[in-house]
Amino acid sequence: MKAGSAQKDVSRLRKEISQMLRRKLPVGIEDFEEIRKEEFYYIDKTGLIRELLNNWGKVNLFTRPRRFGKTLNMSMLKCFFETGADETLFEGLSISREKALCEKYMGKFPVIFLSLKGVDGLDFENARDMLWEVIQKEFRRLQYLLQDERLSKPDRENFSSLMTARVSDSVIQKSLSLLTEILYRYHGQKVILLIDEYDVPLDKAFQHGYYEEMAALIRGLFGQALKTNEFLQFAVLTGCLRVSKESIFTGLNNFDVNSIVDVEHDEQFGFTDSEVQKLLADYGLEEKADVIKDWYDGYRFGDASIYCPWDVIKYAKKLLADPCAEPEAFWINTSGNELVKRFIDKADKTTQDEIECLIAGEVIEKAVRLDLTYNELDTSIENLWSVLFTTGYLTQTDRAAGGIYKLVIPNREVREVFVLQIKEWFRKITLADTARIQRFCAAFPAGDAATIQDMLHDYLWDSISVRDTAVRSDRKENFYHGMLVGLLQSRENWLIQSNTENGEGYSDITVCTPERTGIVIELKYADDGNLEKECLQALEQIEKKKYAAGLQHRGMKKVIRYGMAFWKKECMVVMAQAPDQP
Incomplete structure (x- = not known):
């Protein structure tokens, strides 16, 4: 065997062994025990336990955007504190080096753990039943309390009845307080209460129109469990939005809130740059670091720059299966993005201008409220800015001064959702004016470049566009491209193709009408503002790549060619017509 061949075999073998190890x-796995026992990759966030114990708060609320590890961290806390904890789950992790803390706190407490992320319903009765089912499930998990005589017979009967019965609102409100008392009597130790995604029932209630009823129910539940509860060691809650204290935490004075602007715990939710670099190195994906940073980094929590962990793990796994895989908007696709839709629908001209700045990568300054009631969201567009910030659609570039934050879109993924929602918003508005859109589309087969240009200019003025900034030209061009395709698609009997093979290349937009008129459109973005130059270059490209000939080969009797150039809200359209087919 040749030396070179042997070296290749050794290299291949090492690679295969590395992959197996x-x-x-x-x-999608949010259970700490499962991750550790099944030997999944885990980025160590057990420092949160140390920080939580060293900075004691009776009731601790952590607010972070969705998919930033809140549920996994709560599961980790449960595994650490709960009576009978499996110490092997924490071997090799940073908390295991805190010998005194582990000796004093690990496995020493009864724990109640609720996740409210599934409490959704179209009406209050349905959502209320979902909430009670979550609480009942925790009662059933703790049914070992019925197995000996440490509890009195009335306590055991009361506990047992709550595992199966459909109860009144007042019983639901008392249930967690009652459970902490029963656990204390059984264990002789105060209880740790963990409530994950506490604000989901309120968010869903707001969307479906029963907010007041759900707020009253949650207010009673939390009030009795968290306020002056002598059986409570401490509580930890997580959510996306910091709901106003006056809304559901009335009278709760022992309340410690940690949000995305706080330095404390700033690296415990989401991935830091060093953590991402290590993950990529562990999986041989170092060459993808720049792409992952562009798409999924950019969040600022306290003083830390943070990546979205859901995105990083999803894309890394996809790359292991397909090294050529393109990045996707994984985080965005886990939600309907109702907040962005709501925001854009309410935008006036001033807000549209600010959105243009953000999409172009610019910074805007806004006064941000970190606590709101859901009922306040629609009272002012300024409140929606605050919610976009706290839920991760915007992030800060600088520390607040007098409540003013410098806000930006964090990364390419989030920018994509803004652009997509703007296109959808624009499409709905323009298609509603049927006479106007019909006139616009009719101008294309008629060869009426002047009308197309005038109406495009009007549409650009009415819409939200991309400013002339450091954003790459191809991204700006894509915005105008998508807008134009959306307008043309109002003609249902036209065949419209975008970025498809045609002639000797890939044309931007082609249209085939039932009258066998072909239309080919090439778009350019004029970085220097010279629209005429870019229009002529577009027409030259159509000729050079033989796009028109491609449409003639498809049976079009005539082909009209348009070169279009855009700059901010300005545009120019130049038309050339190919000879008729013989």
Whole structure:
């Protein structure tokens, strides 16, 4: 065997062994015990336990955007504190080096753990039943309390009845307080209460129109469990939005809130740059670091720059299966993005201008409220800015001064959702004016470049566009491209193709009408503002790549060619017509 061939075999063998030794990536797994026992890859966030114990708060609320590890961290807290904790789950992690803390706190407490992320319903009765089912499930998990005589017979009967019965609102409100008392009597130790995604029932109630009823129910539940509860060691809650204290935490004075602007705990939710670099190195994906940073980094929590962990893990796993895989908007696609839709629908001209700045990568300054009631969201567009910030659609570039924050879109993924929602908003508005859109589309087969240009200019003025900034030209061009395709698609009997093979290349937009008129459109963005130059270059490209000939080969009797150039809200349209087919 030749030396070179042997070296290749050794290299291949090492690569295969390395792949076998790699831990599985935990996509969608939020259970700490499962991740550790099944040997999934885990980025150590047990420092949160140390920080939580060293900075004691009776009731601790952590607000972070969705998919930033809140549920996994809560599961980790449960595994650490709960009576009978499995110490092997924490071997090799940073908390295991805190010998005194582990000795004093690990496995020493009864724990109640609720996740409210599934409490959704179209009406209050349905959502109320979902909430009670979550609480009942925790009662059933703790039914070992019925197995000996440490509880009195009335306590056991009361506990047992709550595992199956459909109860009144007042019983639901008392249930967690009652459970802490029963656990204390059984264990002789105060209880740790963990409530994950506490604000989801309120968010869903707001969307479906029963907010007041759900707020009253949650207010009673939390009030009795968290306020002057002598059986409570401490509580930890997580959510996306910091709901106003006056809304559901009335009278709760022992309340410690940690949000995305706080330095404390700033690296415990989401991935830091060093953590991402190590993950990429562990899986041989170092060459993807720049792409991952562009798409999924950019959030600022306290003083830390943070990546979205859901995105990083999803994309890394996809790359392991397909090294050529393109990045996707994984985080965005886990939600309907109702907040962005709501925001854009309410935008006036001033807000549209600010959105243009953000899409172009610019900074805007806004006064941000970190606590709101859901009923306040629609009272002012300024409140929606605050919600976009706290839920991760915007982030800060600088520390606040007098409540003013410098806000930006964090990364390419979030920018994509703004652009997509703007296109959808624009499409709905323009298609509603049927006479106007019909006139616009009719101008294309008629060869009426002047009308197309005038109406495009009007549409650009009415819409939200992309400013002339450091954003790459191809991204700006894509915005105008998408807008134009959306307008042309109002003609249902036209065949419209975008970026498809045609002639000797890929044309931007082609249209085939039932009258066998072909239309080919090439778009350019004029970085220097010279629209005429870019229009002529577009027409030259159509000729050079033989786009018109491609449409003639498809049976079009005539082909009209348009070169279009855009700059901010300005545009120019130049038309050339190919000879008729013989």
